[in-house]
Amino acid sequence: MGLCGLALPILLAGLAAAQPAAPVQTLRTAEAVVRVAGEPPLAAARVALPFRWADQAPRQAGGATLTLELPPLPAGGDDRLHGLLFEALGNQAAVYVGDRLVARWGQLGDPTFDAGRGPRLVRLPADLVEGAAAPLPLRIELSFQPQRGGGVSVVRWAPLAQLEALEARERLWRNTLSLVYAAGLLLMGGLAAGLWWYQRDPLYGCFSLAALAGTLRNLDQSGLQMPLPWPWWGAVVAMSYAVHIALLARFVTLALHQPSRAVLRLLSGILWTAVGLAGLAFALRLPALWTGALALLCGGGIAAVPGVLGDAVKGRHPTAHALLVAGLLAIAAGLHDLLRVRIGLGGASWVPLTPHAMFGFVLILAGMVVARYSRSVHEYRDLARSLDARVAERERQLTAAMDALQTQREQQAVLLERQRLMREIHDGVGSQLVGLLNLVGRPGADPAVMEAQVKLALDELRVAVDSLQPLEGDLTVVLATLRYRLQPRLEAAGLTLEWEVDSLPPRADVTPQTAMQIQRILLEGFTNVLRHAQARRIRLEAHWHAGPPERMEIVLADDGRGFAADGQPAGGQGLPSMRSRAAAIGATLTVASAPGEGAALRLDWPVRR
Structure with missing residues (x-):
């Protein structure tokens, strides 16, 4: 009994909730009086809705009065608010229920407003509808402009809540x-x-x-x-x-x-x-x-x-x-x-x-x-990948070409160095050995002369070997190496070497070839002093002159017997050869000497950038 007592109110509530809402009533006919501009009104006639002005007078303006009856809504509904919904209404319109104006859109005949471009919802006052048992008279006053799509759709008549949902949709x-x-x-x-x-x-x-x-x-x-x-x-x-x-x-x-x-x-x-x-x-x-x-x-x-x-x-x-x-x-x-x-x-x-x-x-x-x-x-990504591949391939080809070129340059450098060494050995050591061979073949050759010839050949060979050492543009190293090679011979001959060499800046043009030429020039000068000058002191100077122009000056001087300025040391190898070597490196060689006053060999080497 207790369960039935609980279930009965729930069942009654469900039945009440399931009661259908008042149906939406659709009005599809109306009594119409049509008024075409410039013509007398037409007699009232029953028309079907929707009503279109284009079917009455498509090229002219005008108006119409439509009269309908709103049937009573089903009794028992809880809705107190009701309304009317028009899918289209216009161009300008006024809606009356009985003699009461309930809605207006624009002024009749005023073309600045068009009510027909959207649905129109009329909210009816509660006191107008409540308790109405008989049909309510509905009157719609309309005005139209030609080619504007004016007219009246079917009229929906229902509780307001239902019409609001339809109007929103x-x-x-x-x-x-x-x-x-x-x-x-x-x-x-x-x-x-x-x-x-x-x-x-x-x-x-x-x-x-x-x-x-x-x-x-x-x-x-x-x-x-x-x-x-x-x-x-x-x-x-x-x-x-x-x-x-x-x-x-x-x-x-x-x-x-x-x-x-x-x-x-x-x-x-x-x-x-x-x-x-x-x-x-x-x-x-x-x-x-x-x-x-x-x-x-x-x-x-x-x-x-x-x-x-x-x-x-x-x-x-x-x-x-x-x-x-x-x-x-x-x-x-x-x-x-x-x-x-x-x-x-x-x-x-x-x-x-x-x-x-x-x-x-x-x-x-x-x-x-x-x-x-x-x-x-x-496509851009594919192009980028293709370009990357092409660039990588081109880089590989360029790297291979550069490697081949580098190998070729190295081989060329080795070949040139070989040729230089062959030429230097031929011109230096070779000529000394030929001279030594001639001395050996002569009867009664002086051993001292032969010894000097052998030492000179060794000096030539050492100069050729020294030119192979890495220099890094440092001429001071070249001069120091030459001093190291010749110091024993100078001391054995009783010569005092005075050394005045500045800290010379590196030069890019100090290469093995230029070092060889400078060493050969100075070696020739030292040899002439040892053989002919009868000197007691020999002086080597090297100075850097900032200029302009920038230049390097090397001076080899002795205090020996000297010689005439327009001549050359007796028995020497010849100043023309020394000047030729100086010209080969872009330098200028000058000699200053006088009998009894010694000699000075000056090498002036400008910097070319």
């Missing part, structure tokens, strides 16, 4: 989404314009113009206040809509392939014809011209289907399937808007579907931009 479908589409078209149109500016791709330029033209149509459908008076605004919207549709058809052909001149001329002809018909329709008040323009645009879209279908079947373009689906949806939406919204066949409608279908092309362009960007990134 219809407003989302007609107005809010139009604002979203306008923002999307504006954004993608700007992006396409930027891409066209940098790439000059006709695909992006075409879509940019189409998107910007479609933005006006969507802004008009959003229900915002018009920036221009009617019918100027209507003409602008119609022409921009024609541009929007025609350029999107051109965009589809450009996205699939490079169209022929004939196709481009056909699309251009459709574009300008539709734009011209739209402008003339409003200028001449001939709605049939705008209807013909819409039919022409639909026909152009249908004519493009076979080409798109062929590309989709053959798979020649990655976006062909998406373009085919979007194109078919756009054509279906265009036919719906032409037949039902524009002409009113099959039950008139005030909700155009073309803006919803056309937004698919925005998504397709976004996908194409992403795909092209991704493809470009992959």
